[in-house]
Amino acid sequence: MLAGCSSSTPSTAPAPAASLPPPAPVGATPPAPAPAQEVVANAQGFDTFLEGVRADARRAGVSNATLQRALSGVRPLARVLELDRRQPEGVLSWEQYRDRIVSQTRIENGRRAYAENRALLQSIEQRTGVSPRVIVAIWGMETNYGSNTGGFNVIEALATLAWEGRRAAFFRAELLAALRIIDAGHIQAEAMRGSWAGAMGHPQFMPTSFERLAVDFDGDGRKDIWGTRADALGSIGNYLARSGWQSGQGWAMEVRPPAGFDIERADTETRRSIAEWGRLGWRRADGSPLPASDTQASLAVPTRSAGQVFLGLPNLRVIRRYNSPMNYGLAVGLLADQVA
Structure with a gap:
């Protein structure tokens, strides 16, 4: 979350663990893309909007080849607008939220994810000073340990939200950042998938957060938070470290x-x-x-x-810089205490 705006932030709480699939094994193939989404009928002005985006992106140095591949066939998605406008149907108490989010299933899956990635997490801790169990807890909260990273085409989702206009400036900036990320070679346009709000990969970074805080932890020249555990978890660690994490302190x-x-x-x-x-x-x-x-x-x-x-403690404020709601921050801390 949030690293800006994700499927679970900076808007709503993460989905209950019971509604999420079990975590994918280490090295598993990412989930197949979601089926084609229904487009908005009578999308007046969308083509003109895209021409403006192309012009802005070219001025920012994005190549014509990237723009052709990333924006070809992009249409506004009705489902994205539906999710953006949806009002919460009910409000959970802290105790309901805590028990649903920090569930035994999520704890057990977290312990398994921690054990499977122990060497990597220790390496991230050595480089960033951030507690591995907190990295795992955020991973679990944001995407259920990478098994629920979102099935929307990020370019199409962001274009829809930027065109719709309610938060046009915010989402236009995110769309341009996403195009720069593709142009830099970190991900192919068709593989850039995420939440309806454009949050991406295992850590659910928004594109501008990716540009500021994602890291190439494995040193292969790409910051792959979608398919490379080292980059995804290393980027969570970098986010917290850059936000002021105090090594060796509690939350x-x-x-x-x-x-x-x-x-x-x-x-x-x-x-x-x-x-x-x-x-x-x-x-x-x-x-x-x-x-x-x-x-x-x-x-x-x-x-x-x-x-x-x-x-x-100060580290709770750091966790809440990732995703601001108090209940999210406390749930991350409680989950972290259980997974390791």
Whole structure:
């Protein structure tokens, strides 16, 4: 997520684990492209819009050959507009979200993914300083360990959203970035598949995030976040490292509030040392004292929580730079604690 905007972000929560297929084995062939999508009827002005995109892309240095291959036959997709306009049908409580997302199935699949990629993850940790279990947890949250990376043609999805106009400037910039990525040789146009919002590959990077933060971890000259585990997981690690990850530090601790605490009026902005939180009457969830630590922490209150509260450490803020909702960040941390 989000690395910008993904199938699970920066908009909605990831799909429940129960709705996702089991993780593909290491080295498996990527899923086959989705069937052709229904196009928008009477797409007035779309061809004119594409001509403007071609002109902008040429000015940015994209070759005519890339534009011909990437934009030939592109039409606005009705399904993309339907998903973009859909309003959530219901709102989960934190406890429902937590139990659905950090499910036993997702934990077990995460443990298997961690074990299968242990050497690679250790190499990424050596280079970036980022915890392997957090990388795996984000991988699991975003694409169920690479098994659900999205079946939309990214160019077609982004063109649809940029043409439709509700967030035209944002998606036009992403479309131009996607064309530059193809032109640079990182992926073929027909293989650039992702979510309806244009989030791509195992990490669900938006194209502009790809340009800033994707890495060629295996050194083959391409940043392949679609089919190369090293590049995909290395790019997640690079994203977190560049966002300020503190090596060897935790992400949060569940705490028990003092008497009189009102979760509805919780101050989540003030940072204090963990020792000071302890002096104010906060304790660990099991009732034991907080450590006498100078580490700064702030209250992390899940959205629609029935009472569970955490002290968020700096690395929780880093996780939330990947995908901003508090419940997402907390779920990543809880999953990370379970997978390794």
